[in-house]
Amino acid sequence: MSFDTPPPPPGFNAQPPQGSPNNDKTMALLAHGLGILFGFFAPLIILFASSNASAYVRRNATEALNFQLTLMIAGFVSFILIIVGIGIVLLALLGIIGIALPIVAMVRVNEGVDFKYPAILRLVK
Numbered sequence: 849m850s851f852d853t854p855p856p857p858p859g860f861n862a863q864p865p866q867g868s869p870n871n872d873k874t875m876a877l878l879a880h881g882l883g884i885l886f887g888f889f890a891p892l893i894i895l896f897a898s899s900n901a902s903a904y905v906r907r908n909a910t911e912a913l914n915f916q917l918t919l920m921i922a923g924f925v926s927f928i929l930i931i932v933g934i935g936i937v938l939l940a941l942l943g944i945i946g947i948a949l950p951i952v953a954m955v956r957v958n959e960g961v962d963f964k965y966p967a968i969l970r971l972v973k
Contacts, residue, residue, distance in 0.1 A: 879894040880908065880912045915968050917969065918971075919946050922938070
């Protein structure tokens with residue numbers, strides 16, 4: 849008794865073609881959204897995985913990576929400034945920014961518009 853699934857009918861493609869607009873939009877959306885949970889690792893992995901993908905995915909993954917790296921540097925500086933006392937407030941503000949701006953970016957990317965984070969270091973080109 850075999851439980852193998854039958855092959856798909858001719859002309860049926862279960863996977864969307866590489867570089868399709870929906871796939872590009874999804875990858876760009878994930879580059880911004882997964883940064884909330886995984887920091888700079890998620891946009892970095894998407895950037896490397898999409899090296900052959902569209903320029904839209906690469907632009908958004910690079911933008912998300914630059915934002916996450918800037919957030920990490922600002923968090924390190926804020927942690928040092930805890931000694932002075934202002935660091936706690938800055939860390940709380942960075943936490944809010946680190947959640948709110950990627951959500952805004954995800955909404956904009958879902959609309960098909962490139963999103964540029966304000967006031968970030970463009971470390972990765």
